[in-house]
Amino acid sequence: MRKILLPGLIIASTVLIIARLFYLQILDDSYIKKSDNNAIKIVYDYPERGYIYDRNGELLVANQPSYDIMVIPREIKNLDTLEFCSILNITKDEFLKKIEKAKVYSTRLPSVFLPQLNKIEYAAFQEKIRKYNGFYIQKRSLRDYQVDVGANIFGYITQVNDAIIQKNPYYKSGDLIGMQGVEQTYEEVLRGVKGVKYRQRDRFNKDIGSYKDGKYDTISVQGSDITLTIDIELQKYGEALMKNKRGGIVAIEPKTGEILALVTAPSYDPALLVGRERSKNYTALYNDSIAMPLFDRGLLAEYPPGSPFKILTALVGLQEGVIDEKTQFLCHGGFSYGRGAFMRCHCGSGVRDLNIGIYKSCNAYFGNVFKLTIDKYNKPRFGVNAWSNHVQSFGLGNFMGYDLPPGRKGHIPTSKYYDRWYPNGGWKSSTIISNSIGQGEILMTPMQLANMMATIANEGYYYTPHVIKKIKGHQIDKKFTTKHVTTIDKQYFKPVINGLFDVYNHGTAAGLRVEGIEICGKTGTAENFTKINGKRVQLTDHSVFVAFAPRENPKIAIAVLVENGYWGSRWAGPIASLMIEKYVKKDTITRKDLERRMLEGSLQFEYDKVTSGQPFSINR
């Protein structure tokens, strides 16, 4: 017994020591992390973000240097807070708040203390940086906008928030990321890849060389430049025309699906969202719930399209064989589609065939066509589904898949939709007759309207609209070069296009002809409502216009929507014709009076009605 005490003790304690070592070194891996935090400092090298050009190679978005003050809270030592605050021109309260915020993120990882210093502020701080342990300067590049338009297309750059950091480990606190527009869609292309250097440091936080001779270091990859399909001159012109109005313009090149202009009004100068004033300006824009400058109406606003939709009613009727070019209907100031059911028409009664129906926008004609289409089938359900299928083949009723924020789907009803509304059945063509003239249950965004016109211009096919033309060193997404063919045969487009051409010759847009360009278009007027104090109130109609030009070999398809602009040829029509002239002729506008009227015209009084609190009348 006495002999084995010491050897027993030796073996027992050795087993304990080895067990403890096994726990520390093998089972518990928290020490590896702690050791890395201790001794390894990660230094990022941020590449410059790619430039953005317009379709003609004009530089739209470049970069400017900016300097962030970063802080590592646990390394702050002997700080002369008073001097520090006075150099940066912040109060002590702000200082404490920022430090507290940084600590909440992490005491040992860097976070942004003060973002985006300009060169002068940077120079003043740089002189003293040595004195401020725990603070350092991180150079980044900020956007430098060469134009004051297109904010909705570009999007903006912002610091990543916690949710993004959680989701995507690439981003670290203080990193920048593109939001909205192409900055978001092409974030990975534009940003490039930041370089990482692992530096080893000693307990005084002094750099003592690279970690493992740079074995894990990576070099930064430059962001790629991108070229947009936007014609910046057209974009500028569109934004100017929409000044003091609300609404959107979407212009597409039919044969490629390239978006030439995407205007939303009101908009803002993209430069507002750069630099230290960014968050203040953003908040102001965000909080403007009346004009909603951050709301991209071209993609997000869903309206009943009104008369432009009649084009599809006609095409479906032709395809289904319920009418031909020569089929005639009598309009007697409207369309009596059932007992006591009457859809009024303002075309000025008479016998209507396809051509006249289109250029006079005769409600009675299209009501008849729609009714025949649905009633061709023995059950309205089959009729509606056939119709819906044709209409959806124009890219309606669903997300279009363009390379911008996804916007809205719009709405094209199917039989399911009506079965839900009328669970006991009993709905028929006459129940849903408003769809024939683009009212009823149909909703479309301006982008969808423009795409519809592009499809008609192409006589039956379209490419998914997109803003990307070229990415340096990359291919653009194949889906933008894939043809979508509609269910309507090519031969049926000619008579409809002729009708659209006659809208300008002797129809609702006769006053908007442009010398030397054959335009095909269609006016529209969309009823709309809002809620004031919980009551549904009708407002002045939206002015809608869709068109493409020239008739032969179309170069541009366009949809214009002016909120509360009343009838189609009052605001939307002229603006569309000016845009077409600007794009097709590429020189100065000939109709100076019309141009001035549009540029200077304001609909502010219409918008003020809603907020005035006074009773008001509409459609004057």
Added chain:
Amino acid sequence: MKNQSVINNIDWLTVIIYTLLVIMGWMNIYSASLPAEETSIFDMSQTYGRQMLFIFLTIPLIFVILSMDAKIFEKYSTVFYILGIISLLGLFAFGKTIKGQTNWYQFGGFGFQPSEFVKTATALLLAKVVSDTQVNLKKFSHQLFALGVFCFPVMLILLQPDAGSAMIFLSLIFVLYREGLPSWYLWTGFIGAALFILALIVKPVFLIGFAALVMIVHYIFNTRITRNPIIYGLIFLLITGMVFSVDYVYEEVLEPHQKDRINVLIGEDVDMKKEGYNLNQSLIAIGSGGWTGKGYLEGTQTKGGFVPEQHTDYIFTTVGEEWGFVGATVVITLFVLLFLRLIKMAENQKTKFSRVYGYCVVSYLFTHFFVNIAMLIKMFPTIGVPLPFFSYGGSSLWAFTILLFIFIKMDANKVNEW
């Protein structure tokens, strides 16, 4: 001819383990104190350069010990002991005070720590006393005498104060136990230490209640006729007194840094930048080693100098970080092999003197080894003792070398005993 037979009878396994440990120690010291610029490994301004010199100087030292007459150690053990005590006393007059401890002589550039050598002298005298045929460890007065041999230097060392070194001497109680000291000495020491730690963690009421329970159970099941309620009562009073005095000892007797070390161990809330820093960095270094470590000279904790005193008391953290679990286990295994080998050799001695001395050597080395490594991995309070053969330092290396090789010499000489 006599010398030759000694060389032939040297226990080469022990010498090989010793050599391996010294070489590995130097390699880790080199890593722990490697400066940014390249310098010669003989650079005397660097710790590894000086350690290299110390190592070379052990060679003549070993030869001197091995060529000495083995009888000298027994014969002059009293003289060595007295010289040792004088050197300890001299510290109070001529010693150098570092961090509040007066345990060094300073001769020019080199320091000398007498307590390291007093260990050997004490072991020799203890061996002589215990091996004396007149001495019987069953007798109380003889027990006191034997204990006095090492408790006297312990007192002097505690006055320096150097609790770590003092503690090492107390391990000689294992030797006395091997030679017949009653076991209650060990139990008293063990229970006392356990009570001290427990009293800091558990509320006194619970601890005393638990002690009472254990004693009642023991009393009931104690079938011996001699069971005496008065003795039980006395022991209980003793325990109660001890438990309540712990607070007093803790608050009044212990130095603040000693309190911190205990707080760190028992998991009190401590500041990892101040009193908890050393242990925390030590754990990070060892814990981040993983299976095979970060590679020699690649330890980030070691290179960054995060672990303080890494070349001396904390040298094992370098092993843990750069060589990982595998490396640490190899080093530990070498030590354990050495200990078990020495015990075996001690048991094989023909004289009681050399057997007792052998046990003293193992007790010293093992206690150093255990206290040193256990404190690095948070199993024991931080007490500054070097890791034998590994840690930087001339005094410690030479003292351990002398301690070990005297025994190797005795062992080799046993052929000449009868």
